[in-house]
Amino acid sequence: MNQNFNSIAIDSTFNSQKSKSISLRNSTTAERVRQLEKLQDWIKSHLEDIRKAIYADFKKPYPEIDASEIFVVTSEIKHAIKNLASWMSPKKVSTPTPMLGSKAHIQYEPKGTTLIIAPWNYPFNLAIGPLVSALAAGCTAIVKPSELTPHTSALIRRMIEEIYEPELVAVVEGEVEVAQYLLSKPFDHIFFTGSPAVGKIIMKAAAENLASVTLELGGKSPAIVDSDVDIQDAASKIVWGKYVNCGQTCIAPDYILVQENIKNELIEAIHSKINEMYDPKIKGIDESKDYARIVNDKHLKRLKHLLDDANRKGAKIAVGGKIIETENYFEPTVMIDLTEEMDVMQEEIFGPILPIITYSSIEEAINYINEKSKPLALYIFSNSKNVSETILTQTSSGGAVVNDCVVHFLQNELPFGGVNNSGIGKAHGHFGFLSFSNEKAILEQRVGLTPSKSLYPPYNFITKKI
Numbered sequence: 001m002n003q004n005f006n007s008i009a010i011d012s013t014f015n016s017q018k019s020k021s022i023s024l025r026n027s028t029t030a031e032r033v034r035q036l037e038k039l040q041d042w043i044k045s046h047l048e049d050i051r052k053a054i055y056a057d058f059k060k061p062y063p064e065i066d067a068s069e070i071f072v073v074t075s076e077i078k079h080a081i082k083n084l085a086s087w088m089s090p091k092k093v094s095t096p097t098p099m100l101g102s103k104a105h106i107q108y109e110p111k112g113t114t115l116i117i118a119p120w121n122y123p124f125n126l127a128i129g130p131l132v133s134a135l136a137a138g139c140t141a142i143v144k145p146s147e148l149t150p151h152t153s154a155l156i157r158r159m160i161e162e163i164y165e166p167e168l169v170a171v172v173e174g175e176v177e178v179a180q181y182l183l184s185k186p187f188d189h190i191f192f193t194g195s196p197a198v199g200k201i202i203m204k205a206a207a208e209n210l211a212s213v214t215l216e217l218g219g220k221s222p223a224i225v226d227s228d229v230d231i232q233d234a235a236s237k238i239v240w241g242k243y244v245n246c247g248q249t250c251i252a253p254d255y256i257l258v259q260e261n262i263k264n265e266l267i268e269a270i271h272s273k274i275n276e277m278y279d280p281k282i283k284g285i286d287e288s289k290d291y292a293r294i295v296n297d298k299h300l301k302r303l304k305h306l307l308d309d310a311n312r313k314g315a316k317i318a319v320g321g322k323i324i325e326t327e328n329y330f331e332p333t334v335m336i337d338l339t340e341e342m343d344v345m346q347e348e349i350f351g352p353i354l355p356i357i358t359y360s361s362i363e364e365a366i367n368y369i370n371e372k373s374k375p376l377a378l379y380i381f382s383n384s385k386n387v388s389e390t391i392l393t394q395t396s397s398g399g400a401v402v403n404d405c406v407v408h409f410l411q412n413e414l415p416f417g418g419v420n421n422s423g424i425g426k427a428h429g430h431f432g433f434l435s436f437s438n439e440k441a442i443l444e445q446r447v448g449l450t451p452s453k454s455l456y457p458p459y460n461f462i463t464k465k466i
């Protein structure tokens with residue numbers, strides 16, 4: 001078979017991790033903490049290398065790299081180190097009356113060999129964050145970074161090779177064919193972050209080996225803006241959440257549902273916040289050092305298509321719209337007069353286009369969301385507790401934030417993930433540890449005590465009452 005990658009090397013890494021994973025079953029808290037500290041130390045002593053690699057991939061501003069790629073990972077490591085002993089300790093459960101005399105507990109066993117497949121949009125954070133959970137849980141891992149961010153992929157490979165023996169953690173770089181080859185190996189768990197379309201391919205491949213999966217996917221995350229709101233506050237938070245990383249954020253507000261009587265005021269506020277944040281000296285946002293670029297020309301074309309298709313079908317650009325193809329530059333853009341036939345209202349946008357649609361009643365907004373796939377995140381901007389409670393209890397989403405957006409990713413006491421089309425399973429902190437652990441149920445019976453004896457044949461009872 002003609003292939004551009006070394007399948008023999010992958011086989012050998014997988015086999016060595018398989019053996020290692022058995023010896024890791026009884027690894028101690030101290031041993032796992034040591035592995036996490038090594039990762040922490042490398043990151044802290046190579047900050048400039050990490051920044052340079054990510055910047056080279058899509059001109060992501062250094063402060064955004066520090067906050068959304070490096071800090072997120074180091075805080076995940078810190079949190080795991082602090083809590084690992086408690087996460088690993090067996091949890092006793094109480095004994096129901098028919099089981100009196102026995103004892104039972106849950107033991108957290110490492111799942112074993114794991115595969116982590118990462119996307120390009122937060123190329124460091126989304127490859128290394130799950131690795132922290134895998135190491136905390138006592139698993140081995142093969143990490144496949146995205147091929148669309150080659151500088152970060154090479155850096156991750158160098159980092160892992162400098163820290164770990166390949167039987168514990170290895171990086172396999174490459175494109176789709178490499179991912180598919182990796183997926184043919186019988187991993188115990190696959191942690192995938194990427195699009196719902198590829199998530200389905202991952203789940204089918206995992207089914208061949210009945211590997212468990214965590215699927216961190218995407219979709220259209222709505223932001224609802226109620227008329228009882230502080231418009232300036234909502235606009236600032238929406239502009240930051242939408243345009244950070246040039247809109248290439250899985251939990252960015254994909255579109256806005258605003259109560260119709262405040263639509264114009266909201267658009268004005270969003271416009272002025274865009275200028276305040278990205279163009280304070282009125283030189284043009286393309287001059288701003290604080291605004292990232294689209295990852296490649298394929299994605300720029302995809303976004304340009306969304307804009308052109310909507311324009312052709314009657315939508316209008318209310319703010320922005322400038323594109324510089326040679327620089328993969330796409331200005332922060334707001335669109336109005338949208339209809340459901342437009343691709344921008346059907347596909348996940350994953351870029352700096354913000355469609356604004358209106359509703360007249362909360363019920364209408366709720367129905368609109370419930371007719372679509374369950375989103376990864378849902379944002380509510382409202383001063384009314386009643387409005388936010390109504391929306392929270394009548395919609396389904398992976399996560400939800402009231403009066404802010406995106407920041408729930410940083411709260412590592414909360415599970416992070418989607419529901420159905422936006423994902424299966426959860427990440428971060430304790431929830432990430434659990435994703436990589438088998439919650440083994442252990443029941444200890446006393447010798448000579450057989451409460452179940454009455455169930456043995458020959459049967460001489462008829463159940464009268466259940």
Ligand code: NAD
Nearest residue numbers: 118119120145146176179180194195198216217218219250
């Ligand atoms: P993608 O699904 O195209 O690719 C992700 C990874 O899968 C890459 O490493 C790629 O090499 C691999 N891959 C691609 N096609 C494959 C195939 N046919 N078989 C096996 N592997 C394959 O996603 P992307 O474009 O890198 O990222 C964007 C998507 O990721 C968006 O939908 C976004 O919402 C989602 N995302 C989700 C989260 C989250 O935490 N839920 C975070 C970031 C991004």
